[in-house]
Amino acid sequence: MTSKRIVSGLGLLLGAGLAAGQALALEGDAERGEAAAGTCVACHQADGSGMNVPGGQSWPRLAGLDAGYIAKQLHDFQAGRRQNASMMPFANMLDDQQIADVAAYYSQLPATQGDGGDVDEAVLARGEQIAMRGDWDEYIVSCKSCHGPGNQGVGGTFPGIAGQHAGYIESQLRAWQAGERSNDPQNLMGAIAQRMSDEDITAVAAWLASQPAADE
Numbered sequence: 001m002t003s004k005r006i007v008s009g010l011g012l013l014l015g016a017g018l019a020a021g022q023a024l025a026l027e028g029d030a031e032r033g034e035a036a037a038g039t040c041v042a043c044h045q046a047d048g049s050g051m052n053v054p055g056g057q058s059w060p061r062l063a064g065l066d067a068g069y070i071a072k073q074l075h076d077f078q079a080g081r082r083q084n085a086s087m088m089p090f091a092n093m094l095d096d097q098q099i100a101d102v103a104a105y106y107s108q109l110p111a112t113q114g115d116g117g118d119v120d121e122a123v124l125a126r127g128e129q130i131a132m133r134g135d136w137d138e139y140i141v142s143c144k145s146c147h148g149p150g151n152q153g154v155g156g157t158f159p160g161i162a163g164q165h166a167g168y169i170e171s172q173l174r175a176w177q178a179g180e181r182s183n184d185p186q187n188l189m190g191a192i193a194q195r196m197s198d199e200d201i202t203a204v205a206a207w208l209a210s211q212p213a214a215d216e
């Protein structure tokens with residue numbers, strides 16, 4: 001945890017800003033969270049693994065994600081800062097305490113491995129390049145410069161994306177590209193997604209999905 005926190009000065013700056021904003025965050029209780037998550041399993045599954053739906057709307061893995069990140073997303077759906085027709089009604093059913101509780105619950109479930117679909121080696125190699133080294137000709141920063149050395153997440157600000165489902169990673173990058181996801185305060189992801197081609201989005205999503213997911 002401590003070593004992950006020093007990954008980037010940018011991360012520290014953002015983290016500090018968010019921590020101040022979350023000063024009133026409630027303490028979550030995983031046991032209460034399990035009860036409140038009864039309606040979530042239809043899509044996110046009992047083990048929090050979600051499901052890859054290639055070309056469709058994938059359900060993200062929640063197991064092992066950072067509790068602060070999960071809570072932020074649920075508040076963003078409630079406030080309409082993040083929009084999704086399937087997810088918003090379920091976020092709206094939760095009060096602030098239940099958000100803290102389900103976040104605590106999912107964050108302590110062991111991280112599960114995502115599904116990347118069937119892609120060939122050349123595509124995976126391009127995906128690895130973008131994720132680990134970036135592409136300076138296209139002004140694309142490596143994903144790991146914010147998401148951490150193994151892209152496994154840094155605190156509550158930068159979610160783990162290694163081992164997440166490829167269909168979900170893809171859909172989020174396309175949503176940022178189209179300006180449909182704009183809940184990232186500094187729009188860091190919007191700026192990156194806008195520089196990515198369709199092929200690069202597919203490649204980086206497939207490669208990340210093939211990488212080990214970790215508990216944050």
Ligand code: HEC
Binds near residue numbers: 083090
């Ligand atoms: C009908 C299916 C469905 C149900 C039920 C559902 N979700 Fe979701 N959830 C989704 C979809 C689809 C997304 C991705 C939304 C998007 O593309 O922005 C999502 C995204 C999320 C995210 C964001 C994850 C991330 O990595 O950013 C969180 C957190 C979440 N759901 C929590 C919950 C909780 C807690 C419940 C139960 C109270 C729940 N969901 C019920 C479909 C569902």
Ligand code: HEC
Binds near residue numbers: 142158160183
């Ligand atoms: C400059 C920092 C930065 C870089 C570089 C970066 N990201 Fe992100 N990323 C973020 C932040 C911040 C968030 C969380 C946004 C939010 O709070 O909703 C995020 C969220 C995401 C998510 C959503 C995960 C989820 O669970 O919903 C995906 C997918 C993602 N990034 C993919 C990528 C990929 C692929 C790359 C490399 C091409 C990349 N990111 C590079 C800062 C960055």
